Amino acid sequence: MASPARLELIALPGLPLVRPGDDLAVLVKVALAQAELQLVAGDVLVLAQKIVSKAEGRLVRLDTVSPSAHAKAVAEAVGKDPALVELILSESRRVVRQRPGVLIVEHRLGFIMANAGIDQSNVGEGMALLLPEDPDASAERLRASLASSAEIGVVINDSFGRPWRLGTAGVAIGAAGLPAIVDRRGEVDLFGRPLEVTMIAFADEIAAAASLLMGPAAEGQPAVLVRGLSWTAPAHPARALIRAEGEDLFR
Amino acid sequence: MASPARLELIALPGLPLVRPGDDLAVLVKVALAQAELQLVAGDVLVLAQKIVSKAEGRLVRLDTVSPSAHAKAVAEAVGKDPALVELILSESRRVVRQRPGVLIVEHRLGFIMANAGIDQSNVGEGMALLLPEDPDASAERLRASLASSAEIGVVINDSFGRPWRLGTAGVAIGAAGLPAIVDRRGEVDLFGRPLEVTMIAFADEIAAAASLLMGPAAEGQPAVLVRGLSWTAPAHPARALIRAEGEDLFR
Numbered sequence: 001m002a003s004p005a006r007l008e009l010i011a012l013p014g015l016p017l018v019r020p021g022d023d024l025a026v027l028v029k030v031a032l033a034q035a036e037l038q039l040v041a042g043d044v045l046v047l048a049q050k051i052v053s054k055a056e057g058r059l060v061r062l063d064t065v066s067p068s069a070h071a072k073a074v075a076e077a078v079g080k081d082p083a084l085v086e087l088i089l090s091e092s093r094r095v096v097r098q099r100p101g102v103l104i105v106e107h108r109l110g111f112i113m114a115n116a117g118i119d120q121s122n123v124g125e126g127m128a129l130l131l132p133e134d135p136d137a138s139a140e141r142l143r144a145s146l147a148s149s150a151e152i153g154v155v156i157n158d159s160f161g162r163p164w165r166l167g168t169a170g171v172a173i174g175a176a177g178l179p180a181i182v183d184r185r186g187e188v189d190l191f192g193r194p195l196e197v198t199m200i201a202f203a204d205e206i207a208a209a210a211s212l213l214m215g216p217a218a219e220g221q222p223a224v225l226v227r228g229l230s231w232t233a234p235a236h237p238a239r240a241l242i243r244a245e246g247e248d249l250f251r
Numbered sequence: 252m253a254s255p256a257r258l259e260l261i262a263l264p265g266l267p268l269v270r271p272g273d274d275l276a277v278l279v280k281v282a283l284a285q286a287e288l289q290l291v292a293g294d295v296l297v298l299a300q301k302i303v304s305k306a307e308g309r310l311v312r313l314d315t316v317s318p319s320a321h322a323k324a325v326a327e328a329v330g331k332d333p334a335l336v337e338l339i340l341s342e343s344r345r346v347v348r349q350r351p352g353v354l355i356v357e358h359r360l361g362f363i364m365a366n367a368g369i370d371q372s373n374v375g376e377g378m379a380l381l382l383p384e385d386p387d388a389s390a391e392r393l394r395a396s397l398a399s400s401a402e403i404g405v406v407i408n409d410s411f412g413r414p415w416r417l418g419t420a421g422v423a424i425g426a427a428g429l430p431a432i433v434d435r436r437g438e439v440d441l442f443g444r445p446l447e448v449t450m451i452a453f454a455d456e457i458a459a460a461a462s463l464l465m466g467p468a469a470e471g472q473p474a475v476l477v478r479g480l481s482w483t484a485p486a487h488p489a490r491a492l493i494r495a496e497g498e499d500l501f502r
Contacts, residue, residue: 003466007260112415121444163414164363165492167432167452169459181418193372201418208420209460212480215254229463241416
């Protein structure tokens with residue numbers, strides 16, 4: 001897989017605030033047309049989790065949620081709204097860490113993340129926004145809708161905190177049309193020695209790059225076109241990026 | 252801090268293979284001139300750790316290393332060359348995890364990483380390449396040398412594996428001239444609600460973006476110009492990205 005000599009990242013201008021039920025593919029197509037951009041092979045559209053979730057109606061009014069006794073106890077321990085904690089737990093397989101102000105879980109999709117990715121920025125008072133039901137499937141639907149003649153990729157990104165390092169960085173929670181992970185095992189260096197780094201988190205690097213244009217809450221520029229990449233490996237969804245528990249040295 | 256509408260990433264063409272003692276700033280200046288690129292304010296040069304280490308003479312011949320009894324025991328346990336393990340341990344504060352084929356340490360600079368970042372790809376038979384002595388200082392020297400009139404940033408990147416997620420992604424091990432981490436605490440969303448994600452790993456996202464052009468062993472394109480970013484926060488070195496042990500939920 002050759003590395004590109006040049007990459008261009010373009011935040012799609014003029015995307016409206018996304019509402020439940022919106023057809024995101026149509027909104028993106030309109031924005032592309034207004035910017036006089038035509039998708040070409042190798043283009044990757046990176047969409048913020050937030051707008052995908054909104055379009056898919058993953059908004060919940062917190063006052064419609066009845067927290068269980070368990071959720072109330074966890075809420076008390078971490079100092080969060082019991083209704084929010086109920087949502088977090090209902091989206092999770094297990095709690096990884098809890099501490100005042102902190103609730104890190106294993107999301108039902110396998111992500112280890114704070115608050116099950118539930119977001120209250122830019123969603124309106126008393127509302128919470130869940131991750132898409134199946135972000136890989138969302139990415140694939142968007143890809144199928146957007147790719148007319150050209151072979152393109154779609155990445156849905158979110159900002160994750162990381163162990164050991166401060167700050168959040170963009171990662172891919174959904175991907176379609178490209179290899180979320182690139183396996184270069186078997187390739188050799190300039191001296192004929194097998195490469196040491198052989199599994200590249202391609203979709204995560206794309207997600208992080210696009211985050212530079214989106215800003216922290218993806219408020220103004222939630223869709224970014226990445227132009228100049230190429231890939232030959234078969235497409236893999238973003239769930240390929242999640243380490244199986246048995247292979248993880250850090251659980 | 253406004254997010255850019257467009258970013259361009261350009262791999263500097265024609266950079267020669269870097270050798271110990273080379274003046275990397277001069278090599279970069281020549282490559283920029285040959286590509287008819289002039290640095291402008293907001294430009295960030297991302298340099299692969301590999302070429303910074305090589306220029307700084309951080310190559311070690313493994314047959315000059317005398318492994319200690321402890322290094323021999325660890326080497327036996329993980330199935331690695333005792334001389335290499337001696338180097339890894341001498342660059343580390345402690346071993347985080349060891350297992351056949353795996354040696355994850357806390358590097359003396361605080362990074363949690365495999366093999367203390369010591370690399371044997373593209374360095375020649377029987378050789379090992381250590382991380383720069385002080386990558387933030389390396390970045391600052393390069394920045395001072397490269398920034399003539401324009402305010403630019405320099406990032407030194409490397410590929411790290413991550414807990415919970417497969418594959419490696421580019422991260423910043425050195426930075427100068429830009430805020431490695433951007434603190435947006437106190438800012439609000441479109442509804443006036445405080446932002447939830449407030450600390451952005453700016454230099455890591457830049458590092459990951461540049462990795463897309465460098466390839467897995469940074470063999471062919473180890474220097475990437477990122478054009479279009481802007482920042483107002485004061486510069487912070489990459490060591491600001493390392494979580495203090497007491498603040499880390501995952502140690």
